[in-house]
Structures are given as C-alpha cells and as structure tokens.
Amino acid sequence: MKPKMIKLIRILSDYTEFVTASSLAANMDVSTRSIKSYIQEINSFYPDAIESSREGYRIDKQAARRILEESGTHIPQSSQERIVYIINSLIKSDTSVNTYDLCDEMYVSYSTIKNDLQAVKSRLRKYDLQLNNNHDNLTVSGLEKNKRRLLSSILYDESNVNFVNLETIQNIFPEIEIELIKDSLLEIFDRFHYFVNDYSLINLVLHITIAIDRIRNRNVNTEDIHDMPPISSHEYELARNIARKIEEDFQIEYNQAEVYELALLLISRATAIDYQSITVSNLGDFITPECLALVKELISDVNSFYYIDLTEPEFLIRFALHIRNLLQRSKNNYFSRNPLTEEIKTSCPLIYDVSVCLSSIIKERTGISINDDEIAYIAFHLGSTLEAQKNLSEKVTAALYCPSYYDTNVKLTDTINRHFSSELLITNIFTEERELEKAGKSDLVLSTVPLNSVIQLPLLQISPFFTEKDVQSLRRQLTEIKTNKRRKQFREYLEYLIVPEFFERRDDLTDYDQVVRHMVGKMVSMGYVDEDFEQDIRAREQLSATAFQDFAIPHAMKMRAHKTGINVLISDTPVRWGDKQVRIVLMLCFNRDERFIFNEIFEPLTMVLSSRENVKRLVTAGDYQEFIGMLAGFMEF
Structure with missing residues (x-):
C-alpha cells in the first residue's frame, strides 16, 4: 500500500x-x-x-x-507507542531528529506529533533531561547515564505487559491445551524430584508449546546429537518421560534431537533436588567457546547501553542455549516460526528494538541474518527476564532447606506461597546442607532443621507443617529484610553524596558567615561549584533561613553545581545561625542532571535531623564512617 x-x-x-x-x-x-x-x-x-x-x-x-x-508497517499505533518511538529515536540519534521526518515515519499529522512531544518533554524531565526544539529539529540534552536510565525504565515498563502468562500463550495457540502441558510437567517433576519456580515454569510451557507447533508443521530438529556432550541418564529420562506424555497427549513424535534439546531446556530451568544441573562453570561443555563469547558480548552490550544486568546465571544459561540452537538452526537454513512476533513488536517496541540491535551483532560476528520471528524470540528472553528481575526486586528471595521426602517439600512450599506469594519467592529447594552454598544470592534461608554449619545469610527455622507461629516469625523476618534493603539503598546515596573529604569537625567557626565562607571554599576547591555559589547560598538564606532547631541545610535555589554533593560540618561549639544555635551544617549542591537524587534524599534527611535526639547522637560521631552509619540507621521505613 x-x-x-x-x-x-x-x-x-x-x-x-x-x-x-x-x-x-x-x-x-x-x-x-x-x-x-x-x-x-x-x-x-x-x-x-x-x-x-x-x-x-x-x-x-x-x-x-x-x-x-x-501491510507490514510495524509502526506505533497509539500515543504511548509513539512517545516511546520518539524517545528512542532522539536518544539513539547522533544528530537532530526532524519533526516532519517523524510524521512521515509514523504516518501521522504534524499536530499529532506536536501533542506527543509535550508528553515526551514531561517524560524526559523526570530523568533530568531536556527536549530542545530548534525550528522543528529535535535533540535531547543531559547526562548520558540519565538517557540510559530512561531507556532502562521504558524496557522494564514494557516487560509489565506480561506477554508470557499462560492465558496469553493459550490465546496464541488455541489448538494446544496449555493447562495440560503445565499439569503434565508438574506431575513428572514431582515424580522425578524436581522443583521449578513460577517464572521458569511459564518459560518451559511456552517452549514446549512452540515445539509442539513446530513438529506439527513438520519443522523437526535434525541435529546429530552424537556430536554433543552426553547428558546424565537421570535428566535424559526426565526429558524422555515428558516427551512421551506430550506425544501421547498431542499425537506427535519427538525424535532423539528433540528429546536432547528438551533435556537441555529442562536442566536450564528446573532445580533437581538430588542432581547437579548445568551451571555457569560447566556451560562451556554444552556450547562452543565462540558461541559463549558471542553470548557474553551480547549481554555486555545491553548492560553498557541500557544499564541492565543480564549476568544472572539462569538467564545466562538459558540465553546461551537459545543462541546455540539459533546458530545450529541457521546451519540447516531453518528458523522457528514465532506466533508472538506481532504482539511483541506492537506492545514492546523498545525490547524488540534492543533485540534487533543484538541480531545485528550476531550477523557481524557470524554472518547469519536473523528474521523477525527469531528476533522476537530474543525479545521474549529479554522481556521475561526483565519481568522476573522486577518481581525479584520487589520480593524477598528464599532458599528452602528441607531434608525429607520430596512431597513434604512441595506441600511446605505451597503452604508458604499461600501466605506470602506477593512478598516472597522461593528460588531453590535443597535436601542436603552442603548445597546451601548455592543459595548465595538469596535474601533468606528457611530450614526445617537446625544447621550444623554457620551460614552468612539470614536464617529462619520453621516447622515442616508451617504453623501460625511460623507465619508470624516469617512475617517479622520479611519486614526486617525489606527495611534493611531500603536502608542499604539510602546509605549508598549518602556515600555517593558525602565523600570523606566532605566530613569535618571544627570548634573555631562560631557564626553563619564563617561557616558559609569556609564550606563554600572547600566545595569550590574540589570542583563541585563555582565561586558565585556563595552568593546563591546567601540569596536563598535571605528569603528564609535554612536553620531548623539544632541543624542547618543551606542550599541554592538553582541546581547549577558541576557535581552533586553534601558537605558536612559538625561544630563542637554552637554556631550562631540567625536566631538559632546549630551544631550540624549540611551544605547541599546539586547538578540539574541529578535532580532525582535530590528528590530521593532531601525529605528523609530532614526527617532524620528534625529529631533532636538524632542530632545529639550525630554530633558525637567520631569519623566519616560512623556518621554515615548513624545517619542511615536513623532512617525509618
């Protein structure tokens, strides 16, 4: 058309x-x-x-x-999609972007684009970025890290569409009974003593569904598995059992290559209660060094541009196996059909765009051109991982140690999930104490028996029957872990803003003028502000004094510092500050590109200092580390 x-x-x-x-x-x-x-x-x-x-x-x-x-025009079809498209175009372009070119690219009118640009401007402002319009030539100004923070936030927002839930899969594959696949997997996992969390289960169901669709359409994996590393008879038997059940339920046939690929898929997602599965350390046994190097380059590229960490072991293993299979399929000139392609393009344009960039790297390194369906599979891996990361960041993760029969483990897990599914995610189940060393990234270990060794993670012993007393104990533990997480983040902000050179104890500065002159001088010498910063401080003070009871927080009205920081001075003798006598002075300077830090820290900081008891204790801090520790410790969440 x-x-x-x-x-x-x-x-x-x-x-x-x-x-x-x-x-x-x-x-x-x-x-x-x-x-x-x-x-x-x-x-x-x-x-x-x-x-x-x-x-x-x-x-x-x-x-x-x-x-x-x-017509094949995968262009933004709503205001929100256009806003994302415009932001992505502006941030990725080395030159200005013309408004009329945007009109042509998205097939919309000039007035529509003008309306969208107002929303773009508002979205940029939240990340301390500015939209510049010079005769309809658009650019974005601001720190590079803020541009990447914005792209990262869009990626995580897009992952919220949850295009990998079971209902969506069922809608896309109406002729395949999705619930039957899920129930079959859980039944066989139970029999083979395997545990899989909800996120991995959905991924497994989708991949098996796609395999069923491929085999029905005569797109069969013909790889020679004799050239591949052998797989344990235990896990191969697990894959064989699942394949038999799928064959029986859906009237298809799994050949040896399909069963081998299913086995790799299973051990990258499920945790064997009594078996060592694929790990990052032995991943090289299953894929070539060239493929592993390519995967690490792709992950590094996403991290460097979007500030998104994809080195989490489960994703790395799963993604590496996917790229391995993609490269293998390309040798046979066979690419997978992906019914999710159009939906991902429409609902997750930036995730899809990132995947297009990764496919271009694959082409540069291997010479393989990847079609839209395969790009959408890469997008699927990214999107589901971002979704899992967001959920993990909002939940407390726990490893369960329960040295008993497997059905007890499963029943206990189900009971815990009924009470805490919105707050807690059980990532692993262990039946031997020595396996707890694999729980390093968990926030908490739940154990049904006393441990013989000492572990670094928080530990809570619970009954195998998970009584009401256990419910209350776990609730208190979750509250404490969440509070500590927030306190840790606040401390990281403090350490970023208050460098050791900005902590000082004096007894010879007795009035407002001396303190301001001295503190501004230090900030000038360290390159944080210009000399006219002192004038800005005094101008703000004339409007309304920044002294509150025992402390003062002098700052300028405009955020035009070269760097963002907080200069701290503790006075052993009270400093005259208008009609107040202060003991602590925190002089703030903010770069306009880091206003988000100001929003995060200013209010909680003033809340801490508004307590005279807190100020009295802070005045006694002997050094920088003690002061930071006290300040973070006073935070109430």
Whole structure:
C-alpha cells in the first residue's frame, strides 16, 4: 500500500468522529481530490473500512489495525507507542531528529506529533533531561547515564505487559491445551524430584508449546546429537518421560534431537533436588567457546547501553542455549516460526528494538541474518527476564532447606506461597546442607532443621507443617529484610553524596558567615561549584533561613553545581545561625542532571535531623564512617 494511504489511515485512526476531506487534505498537504482517491482505493481492497457521510470520513478501528499489520508497517499505533518511538529515536540519534521526518515515519499529522512531544518533554524531565526544539529539529540534552536510565525504565515498563502468562500463550495457540502441558510437567517433576519456580515454569510451557507447533508443521530438529556432550541418564529420562506424555497427549513424535534439546531446556530451568544441573562453570561443555563469547558480548552490550544486568546465571544459561540452537538452526537454513512476533513488536517496541540491535551483532560476528520471528524470540528472553528481575526486586528471595521426602517439600512450599506469594519467592529447594552454598544470592534461608554449619545469610527455622507461629516469625523476618534493603539503598546515596573529604569537625567557626565562607571554599576547591555559589547560598538564606532547631541545610535555589554533593560540618561549639544555635551544617549542591537524587534524599534527611535526639547522637560521631552509619540507621521505613 502507498505511504500516503498508510498516513491517511493513521490520521483517521486518531479520530472517533467524522473528519472532513478538507481537514484531511490540510493535514497531509494534498488536495481534497487526492483524499477521495485514496479512500476509494483503500475501500476497494478493504470494503467498508472507511465510512463516508455528509460530515466527512471515519475509519473502522479494527479494520485500520488489520490493514497496518497486513501491510507490514510495524509502526506505533497509539500515543504511548509513539512517545516511546520518539524517545528512542532522539536518544539513539547522533544528530537532530526532524519533526516532519517523524510524521512521515509514523504516518501521522504534524499536530499529532506536536501533542506527543509535550508528553515526551514531561517524560524526559523526570530523568533530568531536556527536549530542545530548534525550528522543528529535535535533540535531547543531559547526562548520558540519565538517557540510559530512561531507556532502562521504558524496557522494564514494557516487560509489565506480561506477554508470557499462560492465558496469553493459550490465546496464541488455541489448538494446544496449555493447562495440560503445565499439569503434565508438574506431575513428572514431582515424580522425578524436581522443583521449578513460577517464572521458569511459564518459560518451559511456552517452549514446549512452540515445539509442539513446530513438529506439527513438520519443522523437526535434525541435529546429530552424537556430536554433543552426553547428558546424565537421570535428566535424559526426565526429558524422555515428558516427551512421551506430550506425544501421547498431542499425537506427535519427538525424535532423539528433540528429546536432547528438551533435556537441555529442562536442566536450564528446573532445580533437581538430588542432581547437579548445568551451571555457569560447566556451560562451556554444552556450547562452543565462540558461541559463549558471542553470548557474553551480547549481554555486555545491553548492560553498557541500557544499564541492565543480564549476568544472572539462569538467564545466562538459558540465553546461551537459545543462541546455540539459533546458530545450529541457521546451519540447516531453518528458523522457528514465532506466533508472538506481532504482539511483541506492537506492545514492546523498545525490547524488540534492543533485540534487533543484538541480531545485528550476531550477523557481524557470524554472518547469519536473523528474521523477525527469531528476533522476537530474543525479545521474549529479554522481556521475561526483565519481568522476573522486577518481581525479584520487589520480593524477598528464599532458599528452602528441607531434608525429607520430596512431597513434604512441595506441600511446605505451597503452604508458604499461600501466605506470602506477593512478598516472597522461593528460588531453590535443597535436601542436603552442603548445597546451601548455592543459595548465595538469596535474601533468606528457611530450614526445617537446625544447621550444623554457620551460614552468612539470614536464617529462619520453621516447622515442616508451617504453623501460625511460623507465619508470624516469617512475617517479622520479611519486614526486617525489606527495611534493611531500603536502608542499604539510602546509605549508598549518602556515600555517593558525602565523600570523606566532605566530613569535618571544627570548634573555631562560631557564626553563619564563617561557616558559609569556609564550606563554600572547600566545595569550590574540589570542583563541585563555582565561586558565585556563595552568593546563591546567601540569596536563598535571605528569603528564609535554612536553620531548623539544632541543624542547618543551606542550599541554592538553582541546581547549577558541576557535581552533586553534601558537605558536612559538625561544630563542637554552637554556631550562631540567625536566631538559632546549630551544631550540624549540611551544605547541599546539586547538578540539574541529578535532580532525582535530590528528590530521593532531601525529605528523609530532614526527617532524620528534625529529631533532636538524632542530632545529639550525630554530633558525637567520631569519623566519616560512623556518621554515615548513624545517619542511615536513623532512617525509618
């Protein structure tokens, strides 16, 4: 379909009421005659897509979406999608982006883009970034790290669409009974003493569903497994049992290569209660050094540009196996069909765009061109991992040590989840104490028996029957862990802002003028502010004194420091500050690109210092570390 017609469809999609031909012509800078011609041609291909009346024209929304999808134009189709597209274009471009070019790329009118730019400006402002418009040539100014923080936030927001839940999979594959696959997996895991968390279970169900779809469509894995590292008979038997059940339920046949791939898939996602599975250390036994180096380069690239850490072992193993299989499929000139492609493109454009960038790296290193379906699989891995990361960051993670029969482990896990599913995620189940060394990244260890050794992680002993007393104990433990996490983050902010050189104890500065002159001088000498900062401090003080009871927080009204920091002075003798006598002075300076830190720290800091008891104790701090520790410890969450 011609670009002009696509643009007309996009413009009509923005309206719910009828639009006159003259209005459409003005929007598109063409004649009304051309508008009528375009509409006639569109309706010849898609009858009744555009309705006409004496009031003008109106398009059927569903028809518009179908036309755009069928024409292969995967362009933003809502205001929110356009905002993400514009932000991504601006941040990734080395030069200015022209407003009219955006209109052409997204097939929308100039007025639509102007409205979207207001929302873009608001979104940028939250990350201390500024939208510049010079005669419709757009740029973004601000710190590079803030640009990446913004892209990172968009990626995590997109992962919220949860395109990997069981209901979505069922809608995409209506002829495959998804619940049956899930139930079969859980039943066989139970029999083989395997544990899988909810996130990994959904991933397994999706991949097995796709395998069923592939085999039904005669796209069978023909890899020669004799060239591959042998797999333990225990886990191969697990895969064989699942394959038999899938064959029986869905009337398909798993060959040896399919069973081998299923075994790799299982041991990268499920935790064997009594078996050592694939780890980062032995991953090289299953994929080539070249493939592993490529995977690490891809992960490093995402981290360096988007500030997203994908080195978590489960993702690394799963992603490495996926890239290995992708490269193997390419040798046979076979790529997987992906029914999620259109949905991911539409609902997660930035995640998809990141995946396109990764596919270009793969092409540079291997010469393999990857199609849209395979790119969408990469997007799926990224999206599901970001979603899991977000959930993990909001939940406390725990390893369960329960040296008893497996069904007891499962029942105990289910009982705990019924009480704490929104707060706690059990990531591993162990039946031997020596295995607890694998629980290093967990926040907590739950054990049904006393331990013989000492572990570094918080430990809570519970009954195998998880009584009401256990519920209360675990609730208290979760509250304490969450509080400590927030306190740790606040301390990290403090250590970033208050460098050791900015902590000082004096007894010879007795009034406001001496203190301000001295503290500003230090900040100037360390390159944080210019000399006119003192004038800014005094101007703010004249409007309203920044002294509160026993402390003062002098700061400028404008955030134009070179660096963000807090200069701390403790006076052994009270300092005259207007009509107050202060013992602690915290002089703040903020760079406008780091306003988010100001928002995070200013209010809690003043709340801590508003307690005279806290100030009395802070005055006794003997050194920098003790002061930071006290300040963080006083925080109430």
